[in-house]
Amino acid sequence: LLLLLCHITAWTQANLEPQQKEFQSAITDSVRIQTILKLSSERQYFDLNEASDLANEALSIANQKNWTWAQGLAYKQLSFLASISGDYTTAIKLPMHLTTWAMIITI
Numbered sequence: 001l002l003l004l005l006c007h008i009t010a011w012t013q014a015n016l017e018p019q020q021k022e023f024q025s026a027i028t029d030s031v032r033i034q035t036i037l038k039l040s041s042e043r044q045y046f047d048l049n050e051a052s053d054l055a056n057e058a059l060s061i062a063n064q065k066n067w068t069w070a071q072g073l074a075y076k077q078l079s080f081l082a083s084i085s086g087d088y089t090t091a092i093k094l095p096m097h098l099t100t101w102a103m104i105i106t107i
Contacts (some may be wrong), residue, residue, distance in 0.1 A: 029061055029065055030067070030070070032061060033058045033061050033062055033067075033070045033073070033074070034073075036054050036055075036057055036058040036061075037054070037055065037058050037073055037074065037077050039054050040052075040054035040055045040058070040077050040081075041077060044080070044081060044084065045084075048081060048084070048085055051077075051081055052078070052081050055074055055077040055078045055081060056074075056078070058070065058073070058074045058077070059071065059074035059075065059078065062074050075094050078094050079091045079092075079094040082094060
């Protein structure tokens with residue numbers, strides 16, 4: 001079991017390196033946001049703090065650009081991270097920020 005866990009961790013690290021390179025070379029902010037959120041979801045079970053920092057970074061860029069689609073994706077990731085950390089109150093409250101985003105999607 002320990003060997004399997006070590007193998008999975010090494011495999012995940014190897015798969016993260018290309019994504020980190022993609023993030024560093026991302027030209028547009030929309031690609032940067034999507035890449036940051038992808039990295040966050042890759043890290044969520046290995047380093048919850050780093051995953052949360054990445055999702056907050058994506059949210060910050062989304063807020064600067066006032067992109068509701070990106071804000072929605074970032075809040076979704078932050079809500080999921082809160083739920084897997086056991087902070088269910090925050091997990092429930094975060095999607096409240098999505099009201100405008102959800103209304104835009106349904107129109």
